[in-house]
Amino acid sequence: MASADTSGPGSPKTRLSRDIVLAKALELVDAEGLEALSMRRLGQELGRDPMSLYRYAENRAALLDGVAELVLDQLSIDAGDPDWKAQLRVLAHELRGLALEHPNVVPLLVTRPLSTPLGLRPLGTLRPLEQILSLLVAAGFKPADALHVYRAYYGFLYGHILNELQEYVVDPEENEVLLRLGLHRLPAKEFPRLRALAPALAEYDGAAELDQGLTILLSGLEAQLSRQAARSGA
Structure with a gap:
């Protein structure tokens, strides 16, 4: 028996929810970028009157906040783990993975908090801060x-992610040729120094670069914590 087709004219539509x-x-942002996201366009994609979407998001800004929350909700942070360095390292790689999966969302994650007072940000975007x-x-x-550490950590992490996305090209072999030609000139x-580093510059490994940076950052933070403990015990 064939299954009922619910996509034709007059057929029942899937009940909407905020999720x-x-x-x-x-999905729309991933495919076409942040500029494509509007209530009208989203209504078209869902097959609904755009006015019906306002019960789930009061305006486009709320949609953007919701998209940021949706991505950040995929991060897993165990605030009770005594190995804080391992947690920060895992979190960094998770966020990098999400950024590579949703590159069009990265500018939103980086710049949206800067334009929104902390007290007005959606709870989903504040949970990583509270957990860290x-x-x-x-x-x-x-x-x-701890707040200073959080700021330094995310400053480094977002800087790395933006740099890695900039390094990404469709044809890496062509990129290497252009790079070597540019350095040769x-x-x-x-x-x-730059000319001598041509091979290293051409062979960019985002995950390895992230680990190198994290090692430098976390080693410095661990040393700071040890000095603080020594002062407290003196």
């Missing part, structure tokens, strides 16, 4: 220091 609306919004602060305070950082006496 369904936001999932379609994310809990993780760091449990590790021994003072609350104010640099005056040797003025740019000896």
